[in-house]
Amino acid sequence: MPYYSFVWTDENTAHVAEHGVTQEDFETVVCDPESTGVSRSSGLPIAFGFTASGRRLACVYKMLDDHEIFPVTAYEVE
DSSP states (O other), rough: OOEEEEEOOOHHHHHHHHHHHHHHHHHHHHSSHHHEEEEETTTOOOEEOOOSSSSSEEEEEEEESSSSEEEEEEEEEE
16 A cells, blocks of 8 residues: 555645545545546546445545645545
């Protein structure tokens, strides 16, 4: 499992929370994804995976460098 540093701001924390996703949920999915790809709407990296409580999320982010991630959005998927 890779190690990443996440850059959380008031804005991206609030945006992710609007979708019912916590920072911990987001980081769990990105650090241990079920699958990864590219978001069709933004062209940014996207990770799919499960939270500790079993919710399946899609997490979109920007890679700032090899180890630093800026969370953009996240939402629950079926």
